[in-house]
Amino acid sequence: MPFRAEGTFDGVVNADPVTILLIEDDPDQLRVLAAHLSCAGHECVLAPSGEHALEAWCGRSFDLVVTDLRLPGIDGCQLIEHLAHAEMVPVIVVTGFRSDFDHRLRCTPALVVLEKPFTPSRLLAEIPAIALAFVGLIQGAAVS
DSSP: OOOOOOOGGOOSOOOOOOOOEESSSSSHHHHHHHHHHHHTTEEEEEEEHHHHHHHHHOOOOOOOEEESSOOSSSSSHHHHHHHHHHHHOOEEEEOOGGGGGGGGGGOOOOOEESSSSHHHHHHHHHHHHHHHHHHHHHHHHOOO
């Protein structure tokens, strides 16, 4: 599995803007999250479903994935598993259904789970934290 180390996740953890694949099936939530992330300087590519996310993934490179867990069609767990086979990327899962959190993803590296409801500032605060976790994974892989 290749490790990508670009942008903020190249070993320097700071608040530099990142390119985020944002997946949320609630259009209002998607707009609100995208607005807050964009105001903080991050570039967001929006996807209202897992299928749309896979289409976007094929055409671009992303520094971070933020996804809802319950999605129509391909759900968040299936999406994360698919993306993990393609490339290592940090993931923030947002869900109102913590009990649905699939045990398969507990072993996924660089994964943060935010329970709904949460504030956009909480999401913004998680970006440097997950960057730090991802840098640790990259450095650990380089040593191995």
